[in-house]
Amino acid sequence: MKFVEYTDSDMLWLGLADEIAGALNGVLVTGERASLAVPGGTTPGPLFDVLSAISLDWERVDVLLTDERWVPETSPRSNARLLRERLFVDKAAAANFVPFYTGGEAPDPDLAYVASQVEALAPLTVVLLGMGEDMHTASLFPGAENLEKALRPNAPGLVSMDAPDAGEPRVSLSAEMINGAMNRHLVIVGPAKRAALERAQALGDPTEAPVAAVLDGLTVHWAES
Numbered sequence: 001m002k003f004v005e006y007t008d009s010d011m012l013w014l015g016l017a018d019e020i021a022g023a024l025n026g027v028l029v030t031g032e033r034a035s036l037a038v039p040g041g042t043t044p045g046p047l048f049d050v051l052s053a054i055s056l057d058w059e060r061v062d063v064l065l066t067d068e069r070w071v072p073e074t075s076p077r078s079n080a081r082l083l084r085e086r087l088f089v090d091k092a093a094a095a096n097f098v099p100f101y102t103g104g105e106a107p108d109p110d111l112a113y114v115a116s117q118v119e120a121l122a123p124l125t126v127v128l129l130g131m132g133e134d135m136h137t138a139s140l141f142p143g144a145e146n147l148e149k150a151l152r153p154n155a156p157g158l159v160s161m162d163a164p165d166a167g168e169p170r171v172s173l174s175a176e177m178i179n180g181a182m183n184r185h186l187v188i189v190g191p192a193k194r195a196a197l198e199r200a201q202a203l204g205d206p207t208e209a210p211v212a213a214v215l216d217g218l219t220v221h222w223a224e225s
């Protein structure tokens with residue numbers, strides 16, 4: 001794992017957006033399409049503001065989430081809603097979005113179809129992860145019903161996830177899908193998340209600290225505030 005510390009979060013957004021755009025561009029020079037998986041939650045909004053304004057051949061970029069809360073886009077909890085409001089504006093509006101939420105009470109009935117769309121994009125060009133203070137990443141939560149399945153080698157690309165602290169049913173990229181990406185990054189801000197990451201490293205057990213399953217070869221981007 002590589003740890004990059006920024007003087008403040010403004011520098012972090014600029015540096016990370018530049019790195020992500022560079023990786024996408026690098027693939028688009030010789031390949032037809034590139035792909036970018038991004039987190040939801042409260043952290044990445046300002047990064048999306050920067051990224052959305054970057055000149056890139058966005059029409060050839062497939063964008064997906066690392067995980068989704070099983071709620072419609074009318075809900076403020078929807079990660080897709082965050083992307084529509086903060087990423088798919090300006091230049092990045094030309095990107096192709098691969099949404100996970102298909103409606104219905106629970107993810108499972110339609111999941112195989114959505115998972116096959118995700119798997120067709122492998123290896124993802126860039127995966128950017130977030131992390132909670134409970135050491136969950138994507139929607140791989142400690143104590144989640146399907147966690148073991150999502151951590152298994154050869155797991156499907158997308159797994160449904162039910163966890164006591166998750167708030168609603170979720171779907172998440174599996175550890176295998178994340179670890180197979182060409183470029184993997186984690187963005188965290190603040191001392192509490194840094195401490196959580198250090199705790200996860202010390203524990204090393206992904207069933208207790210799911211982020212531990214994706215640390216190998218990951219670049220962590222951190223600013224204190």
Ligand SMILES: O=C1O[C@H](COP(=O)(O)O)[C@@H](O)[C@H](O)[C@H]1O
Pocket residue numbers: 038039040041042043044066067068069079129130131132133137138139
């Ligand atoms: O629920 C989620 O949490 C994590 C962390 O979110 P944050 O609000 O602490 O930044 C996020 O990475 C994930 O995509 C999201 O669904």
